[in-house]
Each structure stands twice: as structure tokens, then as C-alpha cells.
Amino acid sequence: MIRYIMKRLATALPLLLLVSFVTFMLNELSPADPVRSVLHEQGVPVITEELLASTRAELGLDRPFLVRYLDWLLSCLRLDFGASYVSGKPVWSLLAPAFANTFKLTISSGAAIIALSILLGVLCARREGSWTDRLVRGITFLLASMPSYWLAALLVWYFAVHLDWLPTSGLDGYSSYVLPVLVITVAYAGIYFRMVRSSVLSNMNEDYVLYGRASGLPERKIAAHIVRNSLQVAISVFGMAIPILLGSTVVVENLFAWPGLGSLSIKAILSRDFPVIQAYVLVLAAAFVLFNALADIINAALNPKLRKEL
Amino acid sequence: MRGWERIFKDKLVVLSLAIVASVLVAGVCAPWLAPHDPEEVHMELRYAGASWAYWLGNDHLGRCIMSRLIYGIRPSILWVLAALGASVAWGAVIGLLAGYFRGRIDSLLMRVCDVVLSFPGYVMTLALVGILGVGLENILLAFILTKWAWFARAIRTAVMSYAEADYVKYARTLGIGHVQIIWRHLVPVTMPAIAVIASSAFGSMVLQMSGFSFLGLGVQAPQPEWGMMLSEAREVMFSRPEMMLAPGIAIMVVVSAINFLSDALQTALDPKLAASRRQAPGQPTARDAEVRGKEVA
Numbered sequence: 001m002i003r004y005i006m007k008r009l010a011t012a013l014p015l016l017l018l019v020s021f022v023t024f025m026l027n028e029l030s031p032a033d034p035v036r037s038v039l040h041e042q043g044v045p046v047i048t049e050e051l052l053a054s055t056r057a058e059l060g061l062d063r064p065f066l067v068r069y070l071d072w073l074l075s076c077l078r079l080d081f082g083a084s085y086v087s088g089k090p091v092w093s094l095l096a097p098a099f100a101n102t103f104k105l106t107i108s109s110g111a112a113i114i115a116l117s118i119l120l121g122v123l124c125a126r127r128e129g130s131w132t133d134r135l136v137r138g139i140t141f142l143l144a145s146m147p148s149y150w151l152a153a154l155l156v157w158y159f160a161v162h163l164d165w166l167p168t169s170g171l172d173g174y175s176s177y178v179l180p181v182l183v184i185t186v187a188y189a190g191i192y193f194r195m196v197r198s199s200v201l202s203n204m205n206e207d208y209v210l211y212g213r214a215s216g217l218p219e220r221k222i223a224a225h226i227v228r229n230s231l232q233v234a235i236s237v238f239g240m241a242i243p244i245l246l247g248s249t250v251v252v253e254n255l256f257a258w259p260g261l262g263s264l265s266i267k268a269i270l271s272r273d274f275p276v277i278q279a280y281v282l283v284l285a286a287a288f289v290l291f292n293a294l295a296d297i298i299n300a301a302l303n304p305k306l307r308k309e310l
Numbered sequence: 311m312r313g314w315e316r317i318f319k320d321k322l323v324v325l326s327l328a329i330v331a332s333v334l335v336a337g338v339c340a341p342w343l344a345p346h347d348p349e350e351v352h353m354e355l356r357y358a359g360a361s362w363a364y365w366l367g368n369d370h371l372g373r374c375i376m377s378r379l380i381y382g383i384r385p386s387i388l389w390v391l392a393a394l395g396a397s398v399a400w401g402a403v404i405g406l407l408a409g410y411f412r413g414r415i416d417s418l419l420m421r422v423c424d425v426v427l428s429f430p431g432y433v434m435t436l437a438l439v440g441i442l443g444v445g446l447e448n449i450l451l452a453f454i455l456t457k458w459a460w461f462a463r464a465i466r467t468a469v470m471s472y473a474e475a476d477y478v479k480y481a482r483t484l485g486i487g488h489v490q491i492i493w494r495h496l497v498p499v500t501m502p503a504i505a506v507i508a509s510s511a512f513g514s515m516v517l518q519m520s521g522f523s524f525l526g527l528g529v530q531a532p533q534p535e536w537g538m539m540l541s542e543a544r545e546v547m548f549s550r551p552e553m554m555l556a557p558g559i560a561i562m563v564v565v566s567a568i569n570f571l572s573d574a575l576q577t578a579l580d581p582k583l584a585a586s587r588r589q590a591p592g593q594p595t596a597r598d599a600e601v602r603g604k605e606v607a
Contacts (some may be wrong), residue, residue: 015424015425015428018421018425018428018430019425019429022425022429023437026437026438026441027441029441029442030441030442030546071313073366098316141569141570142566144569145517145562145565145566145569146424146558146561146562146565147515147517147520147524147526147540147558147561147562147565148517148521148563149521149540150316150540153540153544153547153554154554154558156547157548157551161548166508179544195577202533232444234559243430244430247430247431247432247433248430250432250436250521251521251524251525252526254525264528265436265440266436267442268440268524269436269439269444269527270444270526272440272443273439274453277436277437277440277441280433280436280437281433281434281436281437284429284430284433285430285433288428288430288433289428292428296606308362309584
């Protein structure tokens with residue numbers, strides 16, 4: 001097992017390096033001159049050639065590409081992502097709290113998605129073809145086809161304005177979590193619930209169930225076996241869901257003014273604050289690679305068959 | 311084919327097909343179908359309700375909501391479809407090459423895919439839009455640049471199961487060229503898998519496109535787009551909540567029709583996936599790729 005973990009992490013390393021390189025390249029592809037944007041954002045009225053040249057040297061942008069990349073990479077490893085073009089603050093001081101907030105939202109939504117999917121999945125699989133099954137499948141299908149920001153707007157209108165039960169936006173206290181988590185859960189539970197359902201169904205057709213029945217095990221015990229075995233598949237699916245969620249809370253965060261990475265990134269994009277965009281991409285991609293590795297490791301821990309693959 | 315018969319027997323599938331087809335046609339024929347110019351402002355008709363001249367009423371600038379909805383099909387659906395086509399085509403080329411030649415070409419191409427796939431879809435799109443600037447074409451470009459890797463992976467898996475088939479080996483022994491073999495023997499058999507993979511991504515791409523426009527990163531005013539219409543409606547959500555209805559319902563109906571069709575297509579064309587309930591649990595399948603690729607707006 002330890003060997004597997006080491007191997008899996010070893011494959012993640014070159015990937016992380018490549019990811020950092022692509023992230024750095026992104027900035028190079030930008031048609032806008034970063035020096036110009038810095039001066040522009042600082043409100044310099046007249047931009048002269050000398051000023052451009054001196055600022056370029058000041059920002060270290062006149063050095064060769066690879067030198068800048070290595071320099072950038074080393075400072076990134078020390079969590080120094082430079083300063084925001086707009087506010088002048090260090091990027092990390094903006095990014096760290098935002099990442100923490102997004103992470104909290106992701107974990108709470110992930111937990112809600114897991115709980116709801118397992119509950120509905122097991123329920124529907126046990127009563128395959130019944131009205132409950134069809135109804136739940138129909139509703140989750142429609143909800144998954146709904147733009148989440150639309151659903152969010154409707155929920156805000158009803159719960160926050162009409163009933164005045166919950167805050168409309170921001171993050172103060174636990175009640176702020178309710179609506180964003182609900183919206184994310186509804187958007188994703190439809191997908192994951194189907195996975196759990198089909199995994200339970202496939203287990204119900206396995207030989208061990210037949211054997212259990214033949215040897216006269218009570219149905220309740222058989223059900224417990226089925227659920228335990230299907231959860232294994234469910235866990236592997238959920239392991240992949242967390243990193244996906246982490247990167248896709250953008251729309252919901254903006255709607256609820258959640259002070260997380262999504263809001264930060266959109267603000268940075270609209271004001272073309274490149275250091276912030278770059279750091280955002282790098283941090284999320286690195287988190288994505290690491291969480292995927294973690295998911296694989298958890299899977300391998302649960303299923304020895306998978307350990308041989310690497 | 312029995313699969314096709316089954317598809318057309320299902321009334322819901324026929325309905326979904328009708329919805330998707332008529333939306334596509336309406337988008338293409340927008341200038342002839344729309345009752346008004348979608349950008350024509352009538353300040354005296356602000357927030358007017360439904361009338362004979364304006365079936366769905368007017369928006370905050372008195373523009374015809376019906377016409378905006380019809381013209382909005384173009385960026386919201388047609389352009390997304392075009393981007394999907396482009397990325398599937400590119401992904402198919404890479405997937406076919408990797409799955410057919412295997413060896414070093416395969417591992418090189420798959421490493422590239424790994425790198426592209428290490429950026430969560432949203433993040434890469436946001437990054438590209440951040441660098442190239444906001445606008446429909448940049449989002450479409452970002453879609454193509456980010457989605458192909460996922461298609462390539464899935465198509466490679468589909469190709470691999472055929473690339474070692476006896477008839478392919480036979481064709482190779484006869485000295486038939488690689489291009490010929492891929493085109494004549496591999497493309498046709500992987501078509502169903504490609505169709506299933508592409509259609510399953512379509513719905514979520516439509517949702518994402520409208521989401522990006524909603525955030526103000528896509529189509530710019532005054533051009534009509536469904537997500538943009540929703541973001542305009544959101545400004546007056548508390549006084550005129552009914553403005554949220556038309557574009558929201560339009561998106562929901564079209565996306566559910568697309569998803570429904572995709573499910574039906576999967577059951578009909580790819581019995582292996584449908585039968586994956588029989589597969590040993592815990593074994594990685596095409597489903598894994600499917601899950602990793604799922605992102606909702």
C-alpha cells in the first residue's frame with residue numbers, strides 16, 4: 001500500500017510541474033502588455049516609453065523566459081505569487097482566505113451530496129421501477145437540467161425575500177451556508193444519485209446475493225451486504241467529485257456573494273488582474289491534481305485490485 | 311437495428327427529439343421566425359405583459375422577449391454545438407491515433423491529455439477568458455481547448471477494444487495503409503461511442519455557456535443570449551420576478567431534452583455501457599471518465 005501511495009504521488013509530481021508551466025505560459029499568451037496594465041491600473045495618466053521600460057525592469061519582465069519561469073516557480077513554492085495589479089496587496093493574502101471559504105463550501109456541499117445521493121440511491125434501487133423510484137429519478141433529472149443560478153435566484157426570492165428566513169448573500173454564520181449548499185447539492189446530487197443507484201442495482205444481481213438467499217440469510221442482512229459493497233463504488237465516485245466541485249462553485253459563489261475563489265477570480269478577470277488569475281489557476285489545478293491522487297489512494301486502500309494498476 | 315426501433319417507440323424520446331430539432335431549426339431561421347428585431351428598444355413598453363404583438367411581453371428596455379429568446383438560440387445552443395463538434399472532432403483524431411498506434415505516440419498524447427485534464431474545466435475556461443478577454447468567441451475557444459482531452463481519452467478507450475480485433479489485424483497483414491484502416495474500419499465502429507460521449511457533454515456545455523454569460527463573461531449586451539437575459543432579469547428579481555421565467559424555462563426544457571436524448575442514445579447504441587451494471591464493482595470503466603467530465607453550471 002505504501003508503495004502504491006509513493007508511486008501515485010510520484011506520478012503527480014511531473015504533472016504538477018507541467019501544470020505550473022502551462023499556467024505560466026498562459027500569461028505569456030496574453031495579448032495585453034502586463035506593464036501597461038499595471039501602469040493603467042495604478043492610474044498613471046501618460047505612459048511614456050521610458051516609464052514602460054523602467055517598470056518592466058522593476059517587475060523583472062525583461063529577463064529571458066525560462067529564468068522568469070524558474071524564478072516564478074520558486075517564489076510560488078514559497079507562496080509568494082506577487083502583488084495584485086489592482087490593489088497592490090500580495091496575491092496570497094487575497095487567495096488564502098478565499099480558498100478557505102471555497103473549501104468550506106465544497107466540503108459542506110460534498111457531504112450533503114454524498115448523504116443525499118446514498119439515501120436516494122439506495123432507496124430507489126431497492127424499489128426499482130416503483131413510483132418512488134420513477135418520481136425521484138424524474139425530479140432529479142429535471143433539477144440537474146436546471147441552470148443552478150436560476151434555481152438559486154428562485155430560492156433566494158422565496159426563502160430570503162418572501163419568507164425572510166435566510167440571508168441572501170455573504171458569509172456570516174451557519175445560515176449563510178443553507179442556500180449555496182442547497183443549490184450545489186441539487187445540481188450534483190442528480191448525477192451521483194444515479195451512480196449509487198446503478199451500483200446498488202448491479203450488486204443486487206451478483207452471485208453472493210443469490211448465494212446468501214439460497215443459504216437462507218434474512219433479507220435485512222443481505223441488504224446490508226449489498227449496501228456495503230455498493231458504497232465502495234460510491235466512495236470512488238465521490239472522491240472524484242470533491243476536486244470537481246472545488247473548481248465549479250464559481251457561479252454559485254458569485255450569486256451569493258460568497259467570499260471565495262469564484263468571486264475573487266471573476267473580479268480578477270473583469271479587471272484583468274493577471275497575477276491573481278495566474279495564482280488562482282495554479283492553486284486550483286494543484287489542488288485538483290492532489291485531490292485526484294488522494295481519491296485514487298483511497299480507492300486503492302479500499303480495493304486491492306486497483307493497487308496493481310500503477 | 312433493434313436499438314433504433316426501441317428509441318422511436320418511447321414517446322418521451324420522440325418529444326425530446328422534436329424539441330431539440332425545432333430549437334435548432336428556430337435558431338437557424340431566427341430572422342424569419344422572430345416577430346421583432348431583438349435589439350429594438352421601446353421605452354414605452356417596459357415590462358409590458360404578454361400581448362398579441364409581443365407574445366412573451368417586453369423586457370426592461372421594452373424589447374421583445376420572444377424575439378430575444380429565438381435569437382438567443384444562436385449563441386446559447388448553436389454556437390455551443392459548433393464548439394462541441396470541433397472539440398469532439400479534435401478529440402476523435404487524437405483518440406483514434408492514440409488508440410490505434412499505441413506505444414510511444416499513445417503515451418505522449420495521453421500525457422498531454424493528463425495535463426489538460428488537470429485543470430478543472432471551469433478554471434481553464436476562466437483562465438483563458440481572463441487572458442483573452444470576455445466574449446462569446448473566447449468562451450467557445452476555451453471550450454474547444456479544454457474539452458477535447460476528455461473526448462480523446464474516452465474515444466481512445468473505445469478504439470482500443472477494436473484496434474486489436476482480428477479484422478483489423480487481417481487488414482494490416484494485407485498491407486492496407488494505416489489511414490485507410492482507421493477510416494474504413496475504426497471510425498465506423500467507434501461512431502456510436504463518439505455520439506454517446508458527445509451528446510452527454512452537450513447538455514452541461516449549454517448550462518456552462520449560459521452560466522458564463524450570466525456572469526458577464528460571454529455574449530455582451532445588447533446581443534441576446536439566454537444566460538444574459540437571466541442576468542438582466544436578476545437585476546429586477548424582487549420587483550419583477552416573472553422576468554426570470556422565460557429564459558430559465560427555455561434553458562431547462564432544452565437541456566432536459568438534450569440529456570434525455572443522450573440517455574436514450576446511450577441505451578440504444580452502447581449496450582455495453584448500459585450493461586455495465588453487470589460489471590465487477592470497483593473496476594474503472596468509461597463511467598469514470600464520464601464522472602470526471604461532469605460539471606454543472
